[in-house]
Amino acid sequence: MAIYKGGTPMAKKDKEFVKEITPQSQDYSQWYLDVVQKAQLMDYAPVKGCMVIRPYGYTLWENMKQRLDARIKATGHVNAYFPLFIPESLLQKEAEHVEGFAPEVAWVTHGGNEKLTERLVVRPTSETIICEMYSRWIQSYRDLPVLINQWCNVVRWEKVTRPFLRTSEFLWQEGHTAHCNEEEAEEETLKMLEVYRDYVENDLAVPVVTGRKTEREKFAGALRTYSIEALMSDGKALQAGTSHNLGTHFAEVFDIQYLDRDGELKYVWQTSWGTSTRLIGALIMVHGDDRGMVLPPRVAPVQVIMVPIAPQKDREEVLSKAGAILQELKDAGIRVDMDDRPEYSPGWKFNEWEMKGVPLRLELGPRDLKAGTVVLARRDNGEKEAVPAADGLAERIKQLLEEIQDNMYKKAKKFMDENTRRTDDYEEFKTIIAEKRGFVIAGWCGEDDCEQKIKEETKATIRNIPFHLQDENPGKCLRCRNEAKHLVYFARAY
RNA sequence: CGGGGUGUGGCGCAGUUUGGUAGCGCACUUGGUUUGGGACCAAGGGGUCGCAGGUUCAAAUCCUGUCGCCCCGACCA
Numbered sequence: 001m002a003i004y005k006g007g008t009p010m011a012k013k014d015k016e017f018v019k020e021i022t023p024q025s026q027d028y029s030q031w032y033l034d035v036v037q038k039a040q041l042m043d044y045a046p047v048k049g050c051m052v053i054r055p056y057g058y059t060l061w062e063n064m065k066q067r068l069d070a071r072i073k074a075t076g077h078v079n080a081y082f083p084l085f086i087p088e089s090l091l092q093k094e095a096e097h098v099e100g101f102a103p104e105v106a107w108v109t110h111g112g113n114e115k116l117t118e119r120l121v122v123r124p125t126s127e128t129i130i131c132e133m134y135s136r137w138i139q140s141y142r143d144l145p146v147l148i149n150q151w152c153n154v155v156r157w158e159k160v161t162r163p164f165l166r167t168s169e170f171l172w173q174e175g176h177t178a179h180c181n182e183e184e185a186e187e188e189t190l191k192m193l194e195v196y197r198d199y200v201e202n203d204l205a206v207p208v209v210t211g212r213k214t215e216r217e218k219f220a221g222a223l224r225t226y227s228i229e230a231l232m233s234d235g236k237a238l239q240a241g242t243s244h245n246l247g248t249h250f251a252e253v254f255d256i257q258y259l260d261r262d263g264e265l266k267y268v269w270q271t272s273w274g275t276s277t278r279l280i281g282a283l284i285m286v287h288g289d290d291r292g293m294v295l296p297p298r299v300a301p302v303q304v305i306m307v308p309i310a311p312q313k314d315r316e317e318v319l320s321k322a323g324a325i326l327q328e329l330k331d332a333g334i335r336v337d338m339d340d341r342p343e344y345s346p347g348w349k350f351n352e353w354e355m356k357g358v359p360l361r362l363e364l365g366p367r368d369l370k371a372g373t374v375v376l377a378r379r380d381n382g383e384k385e386a387v388p389a390a391d392g393l394a395e396r397i398k399q400l401l402e403e404i405q406d407n408m409y410k411k412a413k414k415f416m417d418e419n420t421r422r423t424d425d426y427e428e429f430k431t432i433i434a435e436k437r438g439f440v441i442a443g444w445c446g447e448d449d450c451e452q453k454i455k456e457e458t459k460a461t462i463r464n465i466p467f468h469l470q471d472e473n474p475g476k477c478l479r480c481r482n483e484a485k486h487l488v489y490f491a492r493a494y
Numbered sequence: 495c496g497g498g499g500u501g502u503g504g505c506g507c508a509g510u511u512u513g514g515u516a517g518c519g520c521a522c523u524u525g526g527u528u529u530g531g532g533a534c535c536a537a538g539g540g541g542u543c544g545c546a547g548g549u550u551c552a553a554a555u556c557c558u559g560u561c562g563c564c565c566c567g568a569c570c571a
Contacts, residue, residue: 276571347531
């Protein structure tokens with residue numbers, strides 16, 4: 001097994017090949033936009049803020065969805081579908097909730113040519129319509145818990161949009177559960193946060209910080225909100241998933257009551273939790289590089305791309321061998337594809353598939369035919385090796401895909417750790433946020449005022465109050481110097 | 495919603511200052527030669543210059559309005 005290209009394969013001279021993508025160092029934002037379009041994840045639609053998720057991007061989403069859906073089902077939830085339209089009166093019921101969403105809802109006012117007697121909102125989230133139904137379905141403690149999830153689209157009329165990170169319409173899953181008491185609801189809320197953490201870290205190879213949101217940042221209408229927060233490679237944070245304990249707020253206004261064992265009528269405790277296509281943005285910005293995307297094998301639409309090198313005189317022989325390997329890998333359950341288009345050169349294909357983030361490339365040419373090998377090239381670190389094209393190739397590839405998945409997580413975790421700093425000095429804090437970015441752990445008094453001022457003065461927000469530091473002495477508040485209540489994660493965020 | 499930028503074949507741009515027959519590179523089509531990190535030659539096709547008004551003999555170019563996209567800020571998955 002010979003390694004004929006390792007170390008730092010992305011040599012300087014190679015960079016100029018990727019002429020379609022703006023380098024991260026030059027303009028990170030433009031890099032991101034170049035990647036999502038050139039890799040054919042999406043294209044802009046004729047409606048402002050809306051995008052088409054193209055087949056490559058949609059397959060990625062399908063893979064992500066499939067793995068999360070399995071986890072949601074494994075924890076006892078079932079899928080259902082609620083309507084896209086919500087009567088205005090339903091949205092109006094929960095005061096905080098309306099206030100939070102009213103500025104960004106899209107209204108339906110006409111059916112055909114006739115004006116509707118009651119306007120409809122296009123769901124920005126489904127709490128209200130689901131609560132309306134739960135109030136009909138729940139009568140007894142025997143009806144609880146209700147554990148329902150739905151995969152759907154939602155619409156929020158955003159002023160500033162960016163592909164995947166913030167679009168007017170996006171795809172997501174939203175779980176909505178009802179429980180008999182606070183304890184169960186809280187357990188559910190935290191359980192689903194943990195499902196998200198496990199999913200995002202293991203399947204997407206994106207490390208996250210779990211914790212509770214502050215009052216200011218919590219979901220409109222929730223009692224408590226928890227989140228997983230990820231760090232992008234430009235040092236800005238991205239909320240990757242949220243889980244809310246809704247308390248009895250919605251139950252009270254939607255009259256969701258059940259008769260308990262003790263004969264008393266009680267309000268249910270509810271939760272809701274969601275992750276969206278925004279996770280695709282996280283995937284790109286956590287793992288991507290100047291050559292394009294780098295996708296974790298577990299969700300990559302194509303795990304292995306075969307590039308046969310087939311000059312005229314060896315063409316038949318190469319393609320026949322390649323075809324056999326393709327079938328062998330498919331049979332082994334690997335998502336493999338072969339790019340045997342004769343009109344493109346191998347080098348062109350290498351760059352193209354690297355841009356699309358395919359984790360592993362398999363090259364097969366006349367030289368390999370003679371040596372009885374294939375060349376495997378890793379996207380995550382650029383290493384190339386020749387391995388025997390014999391039995392066991394599929395196993396070797398599966399093992400490599402696992403290694404890549406693992407390495408990608410470790411690399412991202414290392415980056416996050418190296419860019420998580422701790423300080424109790426506000427001036428130092430400002431410098432870090434302005435120059436290095438990343439996460440900053442600091443004490444916070446718990447006052448909204450301090451949180452607000454820090455945001456105004458530094459653009460950094462409290463991402464969450466992390467679980468893993470809750471037993472440590474928080475010291476003084478970063479800004480007001482009073483006793484801190486918590487250690488919190490600050491960052492500039494998307 | 496404020497400040498800035500931008501809109502010309504699919505993509506990237508020139509042309510706008512000083513109005514006068516719309517151009518370049520890439521991509522695309524056809525034929526041929528090629529194939530281990532974005533191959534080459536030849537011949538082709540494709541644009542009412544974002545949109546709507548106006549000025550003018552004449553508008554990509556000047557004027558007014560409007561829309562989209564991008565960046566920076568205030569609000570959000």
